[in-house]
Amino acid sequence: MLVFEKVIEITNFLQSQNGSVGFVPTMGALHQGHISLVEKAKSENSLVVSSIFVNPIQFNDKNDLHNYPRTLQADLAMLEKAGCDVVFVPSVEQVYPEQEVEGSYDFGLLDRTMEGSFRPGHFNGVAIVVKRLFEIVNPTRAYFGEKDFQQLAIIRRLVEILKLNIEIIGCPIVREKDGLAMSSRNLRLSAEERKKAVSISQTLFEAQRRSRTMSVPELKKWVDSSLQASSGLSAEYFEIVDPLTLQSISSWPNGQAVGCIAVRVGDIRLIDNISL
Numbered sequence: 001m002l003v004f005e006k007v008i009e010i011t012n013f014l015q016s017q018n019g020s021v022g023f024v025p026t027m028g029a030l031h032q033g034h035i036s037l038v039e040k041a042k043s044e045n046s047l048v049v050s051s052i053f054v055n056p057i058q059f060n061d062k063n064d065l066h067n068y069p070r071t072l073q074a075d076l077a078m079l080e081k082a083g084c085d086v087v088f089v090p091s092v093e094q095v096y097p098e099q100e101v102e103g104s105y106d107f108g109l110l111d112r113t114m115e116g117s118f119r120p121g122h123f124n125g126v127a128i129v130v131k132r133l134f135e136i137v138n139p140t141r142a143y144f145g146e147k148d149f150q151q152l153a154i155i156r157r158l159v160e161i162l163k164l165n166i167e168i169i170g171c172p173i174v175r176e177k178d179g180l181a182m183s184s185r186n187l188r189l190s191a192e193e194r195k196k197a198v199s200i201s202q203t204l205f206e207a208q209r210r211s212r213t214m215s216v217p218e219l220k221k222w223v224d225s226s227l228q229a230s231s232g233l234s235a236e237y238f239e240i241v242d243p244l245t246l247q248s249i250s251s252w253p254n255g256q257a258v259g260c261i262a263v264r265v266g267d268i269r270l271i272d273n274i275s276l
């Protein structure tokens with residue numbers, strides 16, 4: 001496995017390669033969720049490139065950026081074991097050589113709800129870094145987790161806006177044995193918080209069962225009160241949305257709906273979602 005820190009090195013290497021490139025961008029502190037993307041990329045491409053870069057401009061909360069887990073040596077070992085071919089581990093200066101980071105995207109209504117409303121500027125920061133990484137890696141396909149459901153919709157839209165010839169592949173959520181969605185931020189939960197956090201996925205699984213019998217407003221109410229009752233946690237939001245537009249729906253559609261939740265557990269903000 002090759003590890004590059006400099007843009008010039010990775011671009012020179014990739015330009016000398018033939019065949020399809022599958023790209024998995026990450027912020028490190030890797031877990032099986034990330035590895036599932038690498039494995040999928042491996043099964044569909046000649047070469048797999050992953051990146052590890054904690055993107056400062058997508059953090060609206062300085063503490064979250066400061067405390068974001070960094071486990072580079074373990075990450076590289078996991079990527080190597082998963083058969084990743086190339087890892088790009090750039091510094092902030094390599095990704096953003098200019099002092100001023102530019103770019104402002106109009107995602108319509110896609111970023112005005114949920115994560116977009118609670119984390120101002122977040123998706124613009126994600127879009128800027130993903131565009132930059134796409135320019136550097138020039139992938140055939142790029143792999144993103146459905147865990148970050150809204151992010152996946154934003155990336156699909158970004159590719160349309162920029163008219164990029166990159167196939168975006170969404171991959172299912174990987175969960176811990178007890179159901180908690182895997183997340184790098186889980187590393188920061190105390191033992192007690194970790195116990196409480198399992199209520200998030202348990203509530204979503206039960207919501208999926210109840211969606212057969214309850215109306216949309218009933219189910220939303222039920223999720224809020226049952227999460228509170230089982231764990232004392234309260235959702236920052238729980239929205240039932242159309243999977244394409246991400247707009248809230250008030251009654252069940254003929255097709256799919258998705259329940260998206262964000263919950264603060266102590267200082268740590270966790271997100272999850274489930275199809276309903």
Ligand code: AMP
Nearest residue numbers: 026027028033144145147148173174182
């Ligand atoms: P991150 O390092 O958190 O920026 O995540 C990098 C990629 O891994 C994103 O596309 C995430 O959606 C994806 N990812 C994170 N957690 C999971 C998970 N539990 N299951 C599947 N994909 C995930």
